[in-house]
Amino acid sequence: ETGVTQSPTHLIKTRGQQVTLRCSSQSGHNTVSWYQQALGQGPQFIFQYYREEENGRGNFPPRFSGLQFPNYSSELNVNALELDDSALYLCASSLEGENTDTQYFGPGTRLTVL
């Protein structure tokens, strides 16, 4: 049990729609990262937020955006959904302090785009 929760568990959308995925971390976890895991692949880094500011981004287009809130929750927004966006989306948070090298993952949201 990592203390990181994600909602919803599963989601089905159609191409062109927009989606918002949510993540809730533990108190003190000021860094949150989002990853996309396509079927049969390892997770790919989308972006990271630290104290509500974007702090690094992977090779994902601008239609992937995020927000982080003071209450240790965060969102991943994806606009103009494409079929290739179908994947498991994972959020991971880090405790500020001596263990910032360790990321705690949530169970993920499985997004299916039809």
Added chain:
Amino acid sequence: AQSVTQLGSHVSVSEGALVLLRCNYSSSVPPYLFWYVQYPNQGLQLLLKYTTGATLVKGINGFEAEFKKSETSFHLTKPSAHMSDAAEYFCAVSAFNFGNEKLTFGTGTRLTIIP
């Protein structure tokens, strides 16, 4: 830039046998190395990590890994496999930079345990 190569997308071992999952990394700076396990339809659980210090790292569930800088390797081992070890295993690397702990993952190794 950093990368991870996991040799063998599928590994099968008999129950009670040695588990060896291979991971090689590439990093231009001293790496932090991790092994995560993923059970079906679940997120990632940290097994163990190497940051600095002792190169033999012990993790949960009887797993351990050894950081070998000369071989750029971080292989995961367990002396005796158990049926509950069947899962997907991911090796990952990061370069610690305060507030920017991006993980770069390998493509994973699916471990099957034969009764």
